[in-house]
Amino acid sequence: MSTILVTGGAGFLGSHLCERLIARGDEVLCLDNFFTGRKVNIEHLLTHPRFELIRHDIVHEIFLEVDQVYNMACPASPQAYQFNPIKTIKTSTVGMVNMLGLAKRCHARILQASTSEVYGDPLVHPQREDYWGHVNPLGPRSCYDEGKRVAESLCMNYHLEHQVEIRIVRIFNTYGPRMDPGDGRVVSNFINQALRGEPLTVFGDGQQTRSFCYVDDLVNGLMRLMDQDQTVGPVNIGNPHEFTMLELAEEVLRQTGSSSKLQHLPLPKDDPQQRCPDISRAREFLQWEPKTPLREGLEKTIAYYREVM
Numbered sequence: 001m002s003t004i005l006v007t008g009g010a011g012f013l014g015s016h017l018c019e020r021l022i023a024r025g026d027e028v029l030c031l032d033n034f035f036t037g038r039k040v041n042i043e044h045l046l047t048h049p050r051f052e053l054i055r056h057d058i059v060h061e062i063f064l065e066v067d068q069v070y071n072m073a074c075p076a077s078p079q080a081y082q083f084n085p086i087k088t089i090k091t092s093t094v095g096m097v098n099m100l101g102l103a104k105r106c107h108a109r110i111l112q113a114s115t116s117e118v119y120g121d122p123l124v125h126p127q128r129e130d131y132w133g134h135v136n137p138l139g140p141r142s143c144y145d146e147g148k149r150v151a152e153s154l155c156m157n158y159h160l161e162h163q164v165e166i167r168i169v170r171i172f173n174t175y176g177p178r179m180d181p182g183d184g185r186v187v188s189n190f191i192n193q194a195l196r197g198e199p200l201t202v203f204g205d206g207q208q209t210r211s212f213c214y215v216d217d218l219v220n221g222l223m224r225l226m227d228q229d230q231t232v233g234p235v236n237i238g239n240p241h242e243f244t245m246l247e248l249a250e251e252v253l254r255q256t257g258s259s260s261k262l263q264h265l266p267l268p269k270d271d272p273q274q275r276c277p278d279i280s281r282a283r284e285f286l287q288w289e290p291k292t293p294l295r296e297g298l299e300k301t302i303a304y305y306r307e308v309m
Helices: 012-024 085-106 142-162 186-196 215-227 245-256 280-286 294-308
Strands: 003-007 027-032 051-055 068-071 109-115 166-171 200-203 209-211 235-237 242-244 262-265
Touching: 003 012, 003 085, 012 027, 012 215, 068 085, 068 215, 085 109, 085 142, 109 142, 109 215, 142 166, 166 215, 186 200, 186 245, 186 294, 200 245, 209 245, 215 235, 215 280, 235 280, 242 245, 245 294
Parallel strands: 003 027, 003 068, 027 051, 068 109, 109 166, 166 235, 200 262
Antiparallel strands: 209 242
16 A cells, blocks of 8 residues: 555546545545635545545645655646736746655655646647647746646656656646536536537637547546656657547537537637647557547536536
8 A cells, every 4th residue: 555645636637536546545645725626526535544635735845754746736727827827837846846855755756747738839740748849938828838847847857866756747638527617628618608508619710629538547547657667758648539629519519408609709829729649658658548538528527517517
């Protein structure tokens, strides 16, 4: 049995990860400052003897004894991270230094939840891990994009300087139950609007693409990356099948039975036109690829939203 720290453990991804680690038999310390995390996400785990909730912000040091650290702490939706951009970048920099320091002291392995946003509005498609990205360092998304890029650099330098065992995962669009209905990203927006009978807001012409990975597949990838014994550099975890925003809107309308119309709005600044992972490295090193088709994942997500709404 390992003792595992999950920062951001009450968030969308973190709560699913905590659940899976508990089910596997690990002892889980769930740390969250509840900026975007929600206690309802981990309520069912609070009485479990191998689960402990700690209210804490990783921008401040904490001293724990653990075997592994999953650093999932950071708001991930533009709406959330632009609300307090200085706090966002401090989480990915000062917070990252604190978590790497903890891992160094404990001789713990640490996994950093990085993001496909490090690729910016990519000029290479699909995106491979050796692509350095096309990011606006001064734009409205830079607090998140550049913060995550610095976090990756910190991980690599702690590995080279102090031999800290690091794992870096670049997470592409993920969706599923427990995604905050007010998250502001496209899947939650479309489902909310369809269930309320409101127009679905499509930015631009709707031809921009994303790849959508169901949360269970994503968590499988995180755990496989953490538990294999090589530091292989950043690994993309996401679904390599692309969908346009219009295709996603059509599928949400079909599954909800909604009569909502589409409403086109101007494209936000620095919004990527294409985003799709090359997952060759995940296939080779982790024997991982997503199993859940968009249709099936949306069914489960829509059922969750019907319940919470």
